[in-house]
Amino acid sequence: MSGEREWMETELEPSGTASLKREFIGRFEGLILSGQLAIGQRLPPEREIARQLGVSRPVVHEGLLELAVRGLVTIRPRHGAIVSDYRTQGSVTMLASLLAYQQGELDPSLVAGLIDMRLLFETETTRSAVKNRTDEQLVQLNLLIEREKAAPGDNVAEVTALDFQFHHLVAVASGNPVYAMLVKSFEPAYTNLSSRFFAVPGMARGVFEGHETLVRLIEQRDAEGAVIVMKSLLEQGADVLLGLQHAANAGRRTNGTD
The missing domain is CATH 1.10.10.10 (Winged helix-like DNA-binding domain superfamily/Winged helix DNA-binding domain)
Structure with a gap:
């Protein structure tokens, strides 16, 4: 209680x-x-x-x-x-509440559910981006990569914002406006979780290197390679976030706060 x-x-x-x-x-x-x-x-x-x-x-x-x-x-x-x-x-209203949630810890089952949905959804947006991206969108992705390279890895807020922009731009490049709107609707919950991931030292650089590899594959129209990289990035984030949450829950039990 x-x-x-x-x-x-x-x-x-x-x-x-x-x-x-x-x-x-x-x-x-x-x-x-x-x-x-x-x-x-x-x-x-x-x-x-x-x-x-x-x-x-x-x-x-x-x-x-x-x-x-x-x-x-x-x-x-x-x-x-x-x-x-x-x-x-x-209801749909409940889902909207979940997507807008940006304070504190989510229930572990909800975190796992969000991660699983992202794995299914963002691998598809990546596949579609390879097929449908325009030259202008490719330029935007490359400009974002340059901003990521210049960003200080210890600035969690900036890194989190850049990471979200990357995923949103991939969804935009998919050519499906509904995909882009769905990713945008995830922003509060997404950044709530990813800011914890990027608070772990050294995480930003590896993720941004993955982004650069992904853009090269999108440019080359390599759908399978791009999906593999996106899936790897999301699974890495999932492993770290679930590990952090497990540690936090264990700490609360040890302190008698659960």
Whole structure:
């Protein structure tokens, strides 16, 4: 119940009822998506939540209704709100919440799901980019490679932004505008995870060298080679991220915070 203690210890403070509602929704989204509030866990009564967070009961009620629409909680008359199994109850709105998530840790199963989806999706965007890229897009990719070479590897924010731009530009080069929009929609969750990867010393240089190899293969219209390189880059990121999350979870258990 450490997640419950955490949100009870800090009151909501934005100005205005609408802002309080957004803050309430954001906090509970984070607690659920991070796994701090477990699937099936019953939330305290609305009156108690309102008292602990220092807000009115209508703010809590309206916030819980919105969370229910997103598939994050189920409201049962006379039984209160229960954290939903978003794997079976989650809606498109829930997916949008996941893609927009950029704070703290995600539940390990969600991290693994995002990684698996990227492996399937971005190998296809790469294959399509080899086939459909234009000369102008190839120039843009090469210019981005030069920016990556000049970037300081220890500037995590800059490296993370450049990495996302590369993946987005590959999706644009695929010729499928829906692919590009989907990658763009991943930006908050993507950069939340990749910034942790690039915080590990030495990671940026190896990734950027992989990007340069990938661009050469796209230029040569070598679809199979390009897919192999993209898959290798994504799998390396997956291994590091899952290792970091495993270590973080082990640390929390050791410290008694889970």
